[in-house]
Amino acid sequence: MLVGVGFLIWALATALQSAEGFALVQGLLTGFVAKFIAWGILTALGYHLLAGVRHMLMDMGCFGELASGRVSAQAIIGLAIIWSILVGVWLW
Incomplete structure (x- = not known):
């Protein structure tokens, strides 16, 4: 990254x-390889940002229980997938 x-x-x-x-x-x-690399970089940055916000919320006491922690982790993965798709649409 x-x-x-x-x-x-x-x-x-x-x-x-x-x-x-x-x-x-x-x-x-303009090439496919460059767009694919840019997509990978932006996807990683988006996931890193989302997971960082989740961890800051956890530091403030949110998602402290195991069940809510799992739900928040699944939500971050879902949001990262949506982010990845949006970045792909934007690049191509």
């Missing part, structure tokens, strides 16, 4: 520098 975020930051910085940089990044991201 660290390498993926580094790539996304590089792509954003390059695209914002000039029109040529934007064209370079746009050309790199």
Whole structure:
């Protein structure tokens, strides 16, 4: 995930520098492999964000019981799947 975020930051910085940089990044991201890699990176970041929010809620005392913890974990997995689909639709 660290390498993926580094790539996304590089792509954003390059695209914002000039029109040529934007064209370079746009050309790199038109292929299937690049879109698949971007999908994987964004899916991982989305899941990481959702799970992080869940853990912060757990630190505040929510989902402390085993049953509610399992339900919240299943909800996060479901939301991550929805996020993954939305990112895929957005990229393709």
